[in-house]
Amino acid sequence: NTIQNALRDALKHNQFELYYQPQYNVKKECFCGLEALIRWNHPKLGWISPGEFIPIAEETSLIRQIGTWVLKTACTQAKKWLDEGYIFETVSVNISPLSLQQSDFIDIVQRTLNETGLPPHHLDIEITETALMHTLELNIKTLQKLVDLGLNVSLDDFGTGYSSLNYLKRLPIKTVKIDRTFLEDMCSNSMEESIIEGIILLSHKMNLTVVAEGVETKEQFDLLAKNHCDVIQGYYFARPSSSEEASKFLNKN
Numbered sequence: 001n002t003i004q005n006a007l008r009d010a011l012k013h014n015q016f017e018l019y020y021q022p023q024y025n026v027k028k029e030c031f032c033g034l035e036a037l038i039r040w041n042h043p044k045l046g047w048i049s050p051g052e053f054i055p056i057a058e059e060t061s062l063i064r065q066i067g068t069w070v071l072k073t074a075c076t077q078a079k080k081w082l083d084e085g086y087i088f089e090t091v092s093v094n095i096s097p098l099s100l101q102q103s104d105f106i107d108i109v110q111r112t113l114n115e116t117g118l119p120p121h122h123l124d125i126e127i128t129e130t131a132l133m134h135t136l137e138l139n140i141k142t143l144q145k146l147v148d149l150g151l152n153v154s155l156d157d158f159g160t161g162y163s164s165l166n167y168l169k170r171l172p173i174k175t176v177k178i179d180r181t182f183l184e185d186m187c188s189n190s191m192e193e194s195i196i197e198g199i200i201l202l203s204h205k206m207n208l209t210v211v212a213e214g215v216e217t218k219e220q221f222d223l224l225a226k227n228h229c230d231v232i233q234g235y236y237f238a239r240p241s242s243s244e245e246a247s248k249f250l251n252k253n
């Protein structure tokens, strides 16, 4: 398969780059976190979206190599920011369920933290809701091991899958990320606003931090802040950008 060969080359020839999107903490009034998002700059085709190539990588073991590269690159960058005096709580990485299920995944995370010197509490692992549910028991065990290492675990795309509240209380997560599809109509549709309000209230009752994704307008920001959403991420503040651009949003010692 030619795309898979191209992905192999991309790993070998450093064609991947991590972009970072800052996340705004409403109460603390600062950018306290960043989500790392992979980008592929193909020499002939130009920029290719992860929405296109991650699903292809997931058909082979390439996704594991990409996951390892993402972890290493994000942890290296986060440690560099700390050393430069930047202040932030976490850098989040998206991890495919296939990476989570590889037998040496915990070892890889542990080794990456050791090698980069990043304190574990600065690393956040995002897992999508749908992905988790397939082999739930195994995944809960792996997530718990990550928590035991001192990492934060977030449930990505929350609300789009079929996780019942029954599952939610069993997951060793600290954060839920409300999927951006929920935000689209929240300012024009009072039912949509009620759903967001309900998700935030419920999450807080369960001691979960709530991140809203895909916030593009001041109206959305205001409504989320009114409903006590903890963290806000979206084009309203910043698009994903290079580490250098993204670091401009962070406070410094």
Ligand code: G
Binding pocket: 036, 037, 038, 049, 050, 051, 054, 070, 094, 095, 096, 240
């Ligand atoms: O960055 P963008 O919005 O184009 O991302 C599209 C999709 O690709 C999203 O679902 C996002 O979670 C996923 N994605 C982005 N970066 C990574 C990554 O480093 N690893 C994995 N597994 N998925 C990623």
Ligand code: G
Binding pocket: 021, 037, 094, 156, 157, 180, 213, 214, 215, 216, 233, 234, 235, 236, 240
């Ligand atoms: O699936 P996941 O939530 O990891 O993917 C996040 C994706 O959302 C990234 O591809 C990122 O580029 C995109 N994104 C981030 N902020 C916004 C936004 O405000 N609007 C839209 N449409 N997409 C966004």
Ligand code: MN
Binding pocket: 035, 094, 126, 156
């Ligand atoms: Mn994500």
Ligand code: NA
Binding pocket: 156, 157, 158, 177, 179, 180, 213
């Ligand atoms: Na998401």
